[in-house]
Structures are given as structure tokens and as C-alpha cells.
Amino acid sequence: xxxxxxxxxxxxxxxxxxxxxxxxxxxxxxxxxxxxxxxxxxxxxxxxxxxxxxxxxxxxxxxxxxxxxxxxxxxxxxxxxxxxxxxxxxxxxxxxxxxxxxxxxxxxxxxxxxxxxxxxxxxxxxxxxxxxxxxxxxxxxxxxxxxxxxxxxxxxxxxxxxxxxxxxxxxxxxxxxxxxxxxxxxxxxxxxxxxxxxxxxxxxxxxxxxxxxxxxxxxxxxxxxxxxxxxxxxxxxxxxxxxxxxxxxxxxxxxxxxxxxxxx
Amino acid sequence: xxxxxxxxxxxxxxxxxxxxxxxxxxxxxxxxxxxxxxxxxxxxxxxxxxxxxxxxxxxxxxxxxxxxxxxxxxxxxxxxxxxxxxxxxxxxxxxxxxxxxxxxxxxxxxxxxxxxxxxxxxxxxxxxxxxxxxxxxxxxxxxxxxxxxxxxxxxxxxxxxxxxxxxxxxxxxxxxxxxxxxxxxxxxxxxxxxxxxxxxxxxxxxxxxxxxxxxxxxxxxxxxxxxxxxxxxxxxxxxxxxxxxxxxxxxxxxxxxxxxxxxxxxxxxxxxxxxxxxxxxxxxx
Ligand SMILES: Nc1ncnc2c1ncn2[C@@H]1O[C@H](COP(=O)(O)OP(=O)(O)OP(=O)(O)O)[C@@H](O)[C@H]1O
Ligand SMILES: [Mg+2]
Numbered sequence: 001x002x003x004x005x006x007x008x009x010x011x012x013x014x015x016x017x018x019x020x021x022x023x024x025x026x027x028x029x030x031x032x033x034x035x036x037x038x039x040x041x042x043x044x045x046x047x048x049x050x051x052x053x054x055x056x057x058x059x060x061x062x063x064x065x066x067x068x069x070x071x072x073x074x075x076x077x078x079x080x081x082x083x084x085x086x087x088x089x090x091x092x093x094x095x096x097x098x099x100x101x102x103x104x105x106x107x108x109x110x111x112x113x114x115x116x117x118x119x120x121x122x123x124x125x126x127x128x129x130x131x132x133x134x135x136x137x138x139x140x141x142x143x144x145x146x147x148x149x150x151x152x153x154x155x156x157x158x159x160x161x162x163x164x165x166x167x168x169x170x171x172x173x174x175x176x177x178x179x180x181x182x183x184x185x186x187x188x189x190x191x192x193x194x195x196x197x198x199x200x201x202x203x204x205x206x207x208x209x210x211x212x213x214x215x216x217x218x219x220x221x222x223x224x225x226x227x228x229x230x231x232x233x234x235x236x237x238x239x240x241x242x243x244x245x246x247x248x249x250x251x252x253x254x255x256x257x258x259x260x261x262x263x264x
Numbered sequence: 265x266x267x268x269x270x271x272x273x274x275x276x277x278x279x280x281x282x283x284x285x286x287x288x289x290x291x292x293x294x295x296x297x298x299x300x301x302x303x304x305x306x307x308x309x310x311x312x313x314x315x316x317x318x319x320x321x322x323x324x325x326x327x328x329x330x331x332x333x334x335x336x337x338x339x340x341x342x343x344x345x346x347x348x349x350x351x352x353x354x355x356x357x358x359x360x361x362x363x364x365x366x367x368x369x370x371x372x373x374x375x376x377x378x379x380x381x382x383x384x385x386x387x388x389x390x391x392x393x394x395x396x397x398x399x400x401x402x403x404x405x406x407x408x409x410x411x412x413x414x415x416x417x418x419x420x421x422x423x424x425x426x427x428x429x430x431x432x433x434x435x436x437x438x439x440x441x442x443x444x445x446x447x448x449x450x451x452x453x454x455x456x457x458x459x460x461x462x463x464x465x466x467x468x469x470x471x472x473x474x475x476x477x478x479x480x481x482x483x484x485x486x487x488x489x490x491x492x493x494x495x496x497x498x499x500x501x502x503x504x505x506x507x508x509x510x511x512x513x514x515x516x517x518x519x520x521x522x523x524x525x526x527x528x529x530x531x532x533x534x535x536x537x538x539x540x541x542x543x544x545x546x547x548x549x
């Protein structure tokens with residue numbers, strides 16, 4: 001496939017890349033919550049500015065962020081349309097024989113779109129700048145207090161890291177199988193929806209078979225190397241909170257305070 | 265020269281940090297009906313080259329001319345073109361999906377628009393080409409051995425009777441016997457239908473034995489092309505690309521050091537070499 005996938009780690013070096021994954025996770029998680037507290041133009045602008053600063057600090061091309069937006073563009077369009085058509089309060093903005101658009105509808109549509117965009121920016125920032133290994137190590141460490149209530153933090157993190165690890169592999173495999181079936185004359189591009197979906201059967205079946213084969217191989221390989229869950233396992237790279245991480249959390253505190261001060 | 269690559273470049277993931285130029289300024293021609301071997305060490309761009317030829321990738325720049333089809337960076341609707349090209353990918357058994365062997369082999373001909381009788385006929389024919397016994401027809405392809413699955417997958421491509429047959433390392437992972445069988449199938453199929461065959465391989469012995477033309481790749485470029493003799497005579501070229509001469513040639517060269525009249529190093533087939541040795545034995549030299 002000729003494009004970068006959503007949420008793929010972009011291995012370059014930047015201030016954001018070097019941060020501890022735990023502080024990034026906490027920061028992004030709190031930011032995502034903060035988005036729902038914004039309620040006027042000033043607060044949304046503030047959040048957008050923070051997001052754009054993050055994009056600049058990540059030193060990742062804006063194009064890649066735009067490309068990840070492509071994924072949610074339909075969701076945005078759909079909800080926008082939904083609000084424009086069905087929200088009926090406030091003064092009338094536009095009146096046509098088939099459709100009347102109200103002020104409140106436009107407002108809701110704008111809010112939802114900006115929220116989606118903000119969510120995507122912060123989620124992309126985390127995924128683009130954190131390697132899958134860091135991400136799972138960070139999550140495991142953050143979730144480990146839950147072990148007291150029998151939450152399998154290590155297993156959960158391991159499952160996640162395996163899933164993340166295999167996304168590119170599965171993607172490459174899909175690409176290869178699609179090519180192979182195309183070469184046998186399979187047509188994925190024409191016909192109605194039903195025919196197009198049916199055309200993917202020759203791709204899905206081999207893909208599923210190879211996933212099961214891979215899962216089995218991986219399980220065998222892990223067992224053969226003595227993997228026995230998280231008990232007694234030590235780590236080569238120990239996560240450590242540095243000054244930059246504290247700076248990040250201070251930044252968050254400032255943004256949050258500013259936001260609560262600016263909101264109506 | 266019915267197939268020509270005209271100054272072709274191919275770049276993967278263009279415009280992202282993962283951008284990778286896999287092919288650079290490729291200029292090469294194949295004759296219709298020739299058996300072409302593409303050799304080069306791992307990562308040299310062989311698979312990319314043949315995927316371009318198969319119409320599965322579009323060149324980043326340059327033009328690929330195949331008969332009257334011109335393929336360039338903005339080509340569309342290559343469906344018709346692809347029907348004339350058959351591709352056997354590496355580990356083709358991973359793409360089987362139908363309930364029965366016959367249905368899987370018939371998938372290609374069905375897509376070509378053949379009627380039931382014709383599909384039937386082509387499936388039986390393809391199965392006999394690859395040496396699958398007819399009682400396997402209604403078995404599930406997933407119950408077969410790895411070698412049999414490979415044969416089913418290859419039969420699925422042969423059944424399309426392509427004008428250009430592309431094989432990307434078809435012998436990878438087979439035992440010696442399996443490799444020999446497959447090579448002889450390919451050779452006979454090529455002679456019988458007179459199609460152009462493009463065979464990607466790491467194995468110099470395969471290339472020397474079967475090919476009429478060899479394309480030697482290194483680092484995304486074609487560094488030499490020509491008859492096997494021309495390629496294997498040029499040792500520096502081979503060493504640059506990290507390859508070696510075929511075993512037969514090595515053997516002949518070491519034998520020649522002890523002979524007053526050397527044996528021709530243009531012999532690549534074991535049977536020809538044996539004939540030559542017997543012939544010499546009779547002459548008593
Ligand atoms: N989907 C892809 N995305 C990015 N780069 C790729 C992709 N496929 C191949 N490449 C790169 O392009 C170069 C050429 O790859 P290609 O698969 O054509 O090599 P090859 O000669 O077939 O190697 P092998 O003998 O190992 O099969 C390699 O450096 C490879 O890393
Ligand atoms: Mg290859």
C-alpha cells in the first residue's frame with residue numbers, strides 16, 4: 001500500500017518522541033477529556049493552538065496529519081449534515097423549498113466537526129510519536145495499579161503490543177493477496193455494493209487462514225522461548241520521568257486552568 | 265522487442281518518511297516468447313520489476329510498453345491487460361481460498377469469462393500440466409500437502425493461459441525433487457504455448473538452465489542483460505551484485521584447469537554436459 005496508515009509510528013527524532021510514553025498517554029487522555037469542556041470560540045481556539053503546537057513540536061509533516069484526517073472526513077460530513085437537517089431551533093439561516101437550516105444547527109455542526117478534528121490531532125500526535133513498544137510499556141505501567149483488583153495489566157499490554165506489531169504485517173499480507181487475486185482477474189472496482197463485497201471473499205479467506213497460522217506460530221515461538229506471562233519478568237529499558245515530562249504536565253495544567261477561566 | 269521498459273522509476277510510499285526508491289532508470293527489452301530470468305540479490309528490486317510488468321504497480325515515471333498497451337504513472341483500467349498476464353507470487357499457496365481444488369483453479373478462467381465447459385476443460389488440463397492426479401479435484405485445497413498446494417496455485421495461473429507468465433521465486437521452499445519437477449513443468453509449458461516467461465530467481469542454476477535472456481539487477485538498477493553466456497562470462501558484474509556463476513560452470517572451470525582442450529563454459533544443462541563428456545570419452549581425449 002502506498003500510504004502511511006492511521007496511527008503508524010513515524011520514527012524520527014523530536015522533543016515529543018523523546019518524552020516518556022506514560023506522560024504522553026496521560027497528557028493526551030486528559031486533553032481528550034478537556035475537549036468536552038470547551039464551550040466557546042476562545043476555548044476551542046486555545047485547544048486548536050495547543051494541537052498545532054504539538055504538530056510543530058513533533059516535526060512530522062502536516063501532510064501526514066491531514067492524511068489521517070481523511071479517515072474521519074466522512075464521519076464529520078455525516079454528522080454535519082445530520083445537524084444541519086434535524087436541529088431546528090434558533091433563527092433561520094437559510095430557507096429553501098426542501099430544506100430549512102437553523103442557526104443552532106450550524107453551531108452544533110461546527111462544534112462537532114471541531115471536536116472530531118481535535119480528537120484526531122491529539123490521538124495522531126500520540127500514535128505518530130510513540131513506538132508500539134513504548135506505548136505498551138507505558139500502558140502496562142499505568143495499568144499496573146489495577147492489578148490489585150486482578151486486572152491482567154501485563155497480559156493486556158502484551159495483547160495490545162502484539163496487535164499493534166501485526167497491523168503492518170497484515171496490511172502487507174492483504175496487499176499481496178489483493179495483487180495475487182487481481183492477477184487472476186478478480187475485479188474489485190466495478191459492480192454494485194453486493195458484488196464488490198463478494199469480490200473480497202478471495203482476499204478475506206486467505207487472510208484469515210494466514211492470521212491463524214501466524215498466531216499459532218507466534219504462540220509456539222513465545223512458549224519455546226520460555227514466555228510465561230508477566231510474573232517475575234524484568235525489563236531491559238526502564239521508563240523514567242525526566243524534566244521534559246514534568247514540563248509537559250505543567251503545560252497541561254496551564255492549558256486546563258486557562259480553559260476553565262475562558263469558558264462560559 | 266514487444267515488451268520494453270523505457271526509463272522506468274518506481275518509488276514506494278512516495279511523499280512519506282518511508283519513501284523508498286526501489287527501481288531507478290530501468291531500460292530493458294524482452295522478446296515475445298522468450299524465457300527471461302531476472303536475477304539479483306535480495307532487495308535488488310526484482311519483485312517490484314515484475315509487479316510493474318504485471319500491471320499491479322504503476323511506474324512513478326517512465327513508460328512500460330507491452331505490445332500496444334502503454335503503462336505509465338496515470339494509467340487506468342488495466343483489468344483487460346492483466347487478463348493476459350499471469351503471476352505466480354512467492355508462496356502462491358497462501359492465496360488459495362476456494363472449497364475445492366477444481367474451483368480454485370477455475371477462479372482465473374471464470375474471471376476471464378470462460379463458459380462452464382471451457383473452465384472444466386482448462387482445469388483438467390492445468391491439473392495434468394502440474395501433475396496433480398484427477399481424484400484431487402473435489403478435495404479441499406487446505407487438506408493438501410505444501411507441495412501439492414503450490415501445484416494447485418500454479419495450476420490456477422496456468423489455466424488462464426497467459427501470454428506473459430510471471431513467476432516470482434516459484435521454487436522457494438520446495439525440496440530438490442520438487443524444484444526439479446517444477447522447472448521441467450515450466451520448461452514444457454513454455455515450449456508448448458510459446459508464451460513469454462519471466463522467472464525471478466536467486467538461483468543461478470535455474471537461470472542458466474532455463475533462460476534465453478537474463479536480466480541482472482543490483483540496487484534497483486539493471487546492470488546487465490543478455491544471453492546466459494554473456495552474463496556468466498562477466499565475473500566482475502556478478503560479483504558487484506553479490507552473485508556467483510552456476511554450479512555447472514564452476515565445475516567445468518575447475519575441470520578445465522586439468523584439460524588441454526577445455527570444455528565449453530556455454531553448457532548449462534546437465535544432460536548436455538554428460539553428452540559432451542561421453543562424446544569426449546569416445547574420442548579418447
Ligand atoms: N511495499 C513496500 N513498501 C516499501 N518498500 C518496499 C515495499 N516492497 C519492497 N520495498 C523495498 O523495495 C526494494 C526492492 O524490493 P523487491 O521486493 O522488489 O526486492 P527483491 O529483489 O524482490 O528482493 P527478494 O529477493 O528479497 O524478494 C527493497 O529495498 C524493499 O525494501
Ligand atoms: Mg522478491
